[in-house]
Amino acid sequence: MFSLLYGLLCLCALGCGQLATNNQADDGKRYICRAIPLSGDASCPVTLLPELNAGSQEEELRNTVMQLRETILQQKETISKQIGTINELTTKLSLCASSTDDRKYDKGASWGKEKQNTMGDVPRDPNDTIDSLGKTMQGLKDRLENLEHLRANVSGASFPSELRDLLQRRLRELEKQLLKKVSNLEEEKSMLSNATAAYRLKTESTLSALVDRISELEKGGGDFKSPEQFKLSLPQRTNYLYGRITKSLPEMYAFTLCMWIKSSASPGIGTPFSYGVPGQANEIVLIEWGNNPIELLINDKVAQLPLEVRDGKWHHICIAWTTRDGQWDAYQDGGKLGSGDNLAAWHPIKPGGVIILGQEQDVVGGRFDAGQAFVGELSQVNMWDRVLKPVEIQSMANCSSYVAGNVISWLATNVEVFGRGAFKRPLEMCQERLPNA
Numbered sequence: 001m002f003s004l005l006y007g008l009l010c011l012c013a014l015g016c017g018q019l020a021t022n023n024q025a026d027d028g029k030r031y032i033c034r035a036i037p038l039s040g041d042a043s044c045p046v047t048l049l050p051e052l053n054a055g056s057q058e059e060e061l062r063n064t065v066m067q068l069r070e071t072i073l074q075q076k077e078t079i080s081k082q083i084g085t086i087n088e089l090t091t092k093l094s095l096c097a098s099s100t101d102d103r104k105y106d107k108g109a110s111w112g113k114e115k116q117n118t119m120g121d122v123p124r125d126p127n128d129t130i131d132s133l134g135k136t137m138q139g140l141k142d143r144l145e146n147l148e149h150l151r152a153n154v155s156g157a158s159f160p161s162e163l164r165d166l167l168q169r170r171l172r173e174l175e176k177q178l179l180k181k182v183s184n185l186e187e188e189k190s191m192l193s194n195a196t197a198a199y200r201l202k203t204e205s206t207l208s209a210l211v212d213r214i215s216e217l218e219k220g221g222g223d224f225k226s227p228e229q230f231k232l233s234l235p236q237r238t239n240y241l242y243g244r245i246t247k248s249l250p251e252m253y254a255f256t257l258c259m260w261i262k263s264s265a266s267p268g269i270g271t272p273f274s275y276g277v278p279g280q281a282n283e284i285v286l287i288e289w290g291n292n293p294i295e296l297l298i299n300d301k302v303a304q305l306p307l308e309v310r311d312g313k314w315h316h317i318c319i320a321w322t323t324r325d326g327q328w329d330a331y332q333d334g335g336k337l338g339s340g341d342n343l344a345a346w347h348p349i350k351p352g353g354v355i356i357l358g359q360e361q362d363v364v365g366g367r368f369d370a371g372q373a374f375v376g377e378l379s380q381v382n383m384w385d386r387v388l389k390p391v392e393i394q395s396m397a398n399c400s401s402y403v404a405g406n407v408i409s410w411l412a413t414n415v416e417v418f419g420r421g422a423f424k425r426p427l428e429m430c431q432e433r434l435p436n437a
Contacts, residue, residue, distance in 0.1 A: 075167050082174045089181045093188075201250070205385075206406050227411045228402065231260075231379035231427045234358045237270065239368040241419035243357035245408060249275060249383070252349040254322040255407070256388040257286070258396065260433060263376025264312035267291050270374035271360040273381065277353035281361045284349065286319065289372050296321070296328065298344040305330040306338040314433035316397040320387045323347055329387075333435055334397030336390060355408065357381065357415070358422075379427050383408035399430035 232243045263269040268289040275284040285297035294305045296319055307330055309315045318331040326345035330338045354361070357378055359368040382405030395401045404410065417424055427433075 239370040241422040245355035258318040259381040265375035276361040334394040
């Protein structure tokens, strides 16, 4: 009997489960029926399994990918802006270089808005260019600071390591490019400052020479027809007859030395010109002693010149030299007789020395050797801080023109005479000094 009742209960439970399955729509839930004891609850206990949600993890990954994509787009935009900045800086540098070239070759430029430039080679308002470069450099430095802040923010952000490394490398590249641009602009500013100072010194030197020339003309030149129409006569080979230029030389990277010279001394005419500075008595020396040819010494380095002036006639000679490769040229009576290089290459002529006419200096301004003294006459000893053109030298040698030196000019007040027997005398007319006169 009990077995029969137990079987009926199981059939009832199975029927309930089948009926629920047929009458209800499939809602994605599963039910389990199991046997229970007679003393238990006869209802159908249902255990609901937890719902499997596979889309949540996929949604989270999708959000992460979108965030990374937005980050990459932002960084790409930042990099594009930095590239634009670099292009802008490159354009500014090109404009600066163009402005520098225009200023260098603009022979008609004006020094100010209201003053006309009469020198021809004075730069056009260089302070404006320097101020502009300063403002540009300040802008570059500000942008560099912004890059530093951006790199710090990127380092602290929670980006994937590969993306963070890529951004940091790109920022470092941009930083190097900006630093290079800043360095180039600083060099450009320094070069402009140096060029401005050089132009100023050259202008002051030219104006000073003009003032001296005007002063001499106003004085009437003493006993001479004009201030430069005199000669220095040194008739004996002694160590106490000489002339001294009252002015010194500035630092120079090139020069041209010209003079009229007359001598018949033998052997060798001696030392018509010497310039000594502290630590180097032979900074610039023109000498002919013994049976040696005329020699040019610069910083105690020697070059032999193909000049011949020991015939007792007037000769116009010029020696041009530049520190670039030590290039030199020698002219006599308007024609180039020789040239060479590697003479004290890249050595600047030192300033603040003493110029002696007629003696070779063993110490600055003294200790002369009578065997190296000049015997003869000198006139119109002029010096420029540049290499003169051949046509300029020829015009002075054939008496077409007379050009006073912008560094040393031949004026009666600039030449002091020492020793009994040395004199300043009136100079013959230029045509009378020509070799074929």
